[in-house]
Amino acid sequence: MTTSSAQGSTDWCQQESERDTPNGNEKSSDAATKAYPTPTALYDDLARDSNLFWDKLESFHKSFGTKFKVPTIGGRPLDLYRLFVEVTSRGGIEKVCI
Structure with missing residues (x-):
């Protein structure tokens, strides 16, 4: 999949922010849900x-x-x-x- 560097960085940031949410599906460790x-x-x-x-x-x-x-x-x-x-x-x- 080829994307422009600006679009690629935006996609990465969105993916990271989704993973970093306390209720995110991709992180299941205790560290992800700890305050x-x-x-x-x-x-x-x-x-x-x-x-x-x-x-x-x-x-x-x-x-x-x-x-x-x-x-x-x-x-x-x-x-x-x-x-x-x-x-x-x-x-x-x-x-x-x-």
Whole structure:
């Protein structure tokens, strides 16, 4: 199936958001239905301090009991901090995907 890159990214975002819903059909693990923990840092602090971001991201995964692993793209680790800052500065996942 061939789609344009813009359409393909929109489809992917829609699929991800459907899977990430608490009642989504594709996620059946306890982590998918567990309530999010109370925030322990402000957005401005996370966006300003990469060390705080990484600490909180690791703590988030620990609270869910999930394995924390940085994805590798093209043989290089994906900078999740930069991705977080860039996506949130553009209005969040909904704005970026549409």
